Amino acid sequence: MPDLLIELFSEEIPARMQAKAADDLKSRVTNGLVEAGLTYGGAAAHATPRRLALRVDGLTDRSPDVKEERKGPRVDAPEQAIEGFLRGAGLTRDDLVERDEKKGRVFYAVLDKPGRPAAAIVAEVLEDTIRNFPWPKSMRWGAGSLRWVRPLHRILCVLTREDGSEIVPLDVDGIVSGRTTEGHRFMAPGAFDVTGFDDYEAKLKRAHVVLDAGERAEAIWQDATNQAFASGLEVVEDTGLLAEVAGLVEWPVVLMGEIGTEFLDLPPEVLQTSMKEHQKFFSVRNPKTGRIERFITVANRETADHGATILAGNQKVLSARLSDAKFFWENDLRVAKSDGMTAWTDSLSNVTFHNKLGSQRDRIERIAALARELAPVVGADADLAAQAATVAKADLASEMVYEFPELQGLMGRYYSDASGLPAEVGVACQEHYSPLGPSDDVPSAPVSVTVALADKIDTLTGFWAIDEKPTGSKDPFALRRAALGVIRLVLENGLKVALFPHIKEAMLSSIIAVLRAREEAASKELQDQKAKVSDALSVGLKLDVSTLNLPDRVSLLGSITRDEVRASLIDNESPNVLGFLHDRLKVYLRDQGVRHDVIDACIAMPGNDDLALLVKRAKALQAVLETEDGGNLVQGFKRANNILTQAEDKDGVEYSFGADPKFAEDPTEKALFDALAKAEAKIAPAMQDQDFATAMATMADLRGPVDAFFEAVQVNAESEVLRRNRLNLLSTIRSTCLQVADLTRIEG
């Protein structure tokens, strides 16, 4: 039972690709070995910047011998057919056996496939793995055509047994396998041989390479936190950065340095982002003040001066970077303070949001108008909400956000506060992008909620107006996220708002934006063409009119009237946006355990654009359905509804009025009249209060009388008077039970 060691030694592998590459190496090789008939005990893969390594323990020595049978032609088949079969199988006639089958005697070839030695299989599998490796991006180098993530230099492939180890021979485009590898590029240059994994790992460590990425990450974190702790500080946790840094070094050496005092006034998020993005530094925080005061960098080597030169160099680079950040910050503050960010909002008219929807500025104006309308229902001051919406995206024009897009919103808050705008406005700048995902916090400050809602509704209607809806897995404009944002903002803040009128209003604004963008494009095109003509004429060229692409203004705008826009787009698309919100709501509620048919039954009711009300209905219905009475009531309701619907279809009339207890014959019938009257007396005020739980519970109480009635009474009685009265009674059941939800949609 040999152990297998593979190492693929290359130039530096991008840090972000290392972990997956190690996994892929392991799964591709082990799958290949198993497919070829070998088994193994265990396998583990590792990655450093310069190598992928794989150990496979307890590999079988050979694949098992197998017999393979191949069916041939019938014994009485033409000679050519038999000859052809023999040629194909590489056999002679003596090798064939005859067998009786239903259709006659048939030739069979029995092929002995002897097992193969592990080395041969390993060589084949490894070559195939190298040639077909799933790198996210790969390249060629030199004069060859082999592809790898960066030039591949060595293939180490060794099978180790108790009595020694053997090189598995393979040659991939001139790279011949061996037992040789290299240690740290600078601390231990030169090659050395290994006999197996333990020898390999130990020799690597002596040559200043820690093979395991997890071990490197842990060493970095340990040392970083210790050094910070010794100075009374703490490292800001960042697992993504830790994994990346562990992929940049083979021999991690943690160094802590100072941040120049002139930079300590920068917002901590700016320090942190700049250090992480540009330098891959960890931030070190003073827990007492919350300020970032130092940095931690991870070098790839030890030096005689204990890292002093390296640290000094890093510090210098950091100072240059932070000088830039400070420059942006101070410039931005100047703009923010001078005119309350209007210079930025003005300049956003030159920034395209989407070429069919106009500029960011246009978009901001739409959001502000919508925010003003939404403010009362959210409980925000309308002027404040409109003001917040107007400046919420101003920071997109700031230098800091241009440099670090991930700081959008947050910088807006700093700048809004600096310019003396009300605190709520600053908070809204930061919060209006939220929630970004299903687990992101939902803002609760009324102004923030208003702007966030307006932003998301405008996004939805805008992209619906230009027919850019999500399809399948494609959702380039994150519209599903926007819809979920609307849902969570409404529900988690308990907002009572009928959304549909706002959606229609937003849709109208979006469509106007689309038309305006088209008009601008058309007039620009005209101007360009005009310029082309005058250029041509001014230099005395003959003008070839066919090269001009003059837009047909009539077709662009003239044929669409405002009424047609209303009819064709607003009335068609607005319900679709609401429907999209309902679809996302279904997903959202399903995750909370609400049945899809329950949601459908509630969406079918009027007022379904009030999402909070919709959910309240759904939860009441779901709760009742989980009781025995509730489940049975639905059966009773459906029975009543079926009989009634059939009768209505047959008679061509609607039985919806005038059930009279005086025609009741059977005691159960009388009791049902009674129960329905009592129930309605309770349900009506409950519905008035939107207390669906009480309304549903009261309906569930009808289960007994309804069941008893169906048990005892024939609805389609001989007497036409009795029949009509009973059908009208069923209609009362129907109208009573349909008040909370459309129970016909409940399954089962």
Next chain:
Amino acid sequence: MDQTITKPRSFQEIILRLQSYWAGQGCAVMQPYDMEVGAGTFHPATTLRSLGSRPWAAAYVQPSRRPTDGRYGENPNRLQHYYQYQVLIKPSPPDLQELYLGSLRAIGIDMTLHDIRFVEDDWESPTLGAWGLGWEVWCDGMEVSQFTYFQQVGGHDCHPVSGELTYGLERLAMYVLGVDHVMDMPYNDPDAPIALKYGDVFRQTEQEYSRWNFDVADTDVLLRHFEEAETECARILDQAEDDPKTGKRIIMAHPAYDQCIKASHIFNLLDARGVISVTERQSYIGRVRALAKRCADAFVMTEAGGYAA
């Protein structure tokens, strides 16, 4: 070995050491291209020579211009005119990383004290229709070079692959010489009778060009020059291969490529003047790329491009 190498003392000494190092490695030391370019890659010794099958090894300094980076000579690190050192070897030799590290030693970087890292950085030039994979090389956290294996240039797959090294000379020299502001960097020997700093040579030009680039350049003229370069490039390439005068097959790939370089630089100037909108940008870049692609198509049909009649 590291101990025996002395520290260079001036900007020009670093350039001279790189020249002699790469000459020693067998590169043809070429001179800068005599046109305005945005980066050393635009030199035909890189762009065009990375195409086709013929081996190539060249090293040169290339003055480069990025009008939008102008800061009137005041920013310690940013210049609208700066120098790149460029090495291109085709096919890329297997020890190119080691050769590169040798060049750092040659300019006085002591590998036993510094932390050199190869950090993923894929290179793409939308205007040249070119891309490659490689790294930015970090020395103590500072990017000192770009290291790229060209995969495609002008829309053509590179076969064999060229290895390209680009050193930002000012930044690298500032680091090696321990200078914080580029204008304070010794240009020639600081003990020379007339010792010149980088600022003595370039501060005034940085001011002049910054003003011209940002506020004065005549955009109408530039727009016209762009169109003219574009037209001329196409016209050159539309000529018949056989020259009627000499009767020889002469494809004018280089003159056409000059027009492509010109268009590219004019685009950069227009960009600095702020007259190109976001959407227009893409279309200008696309137009330059179309020229670069046609020039590449033409070059591979020439002898230097590996064409055999």
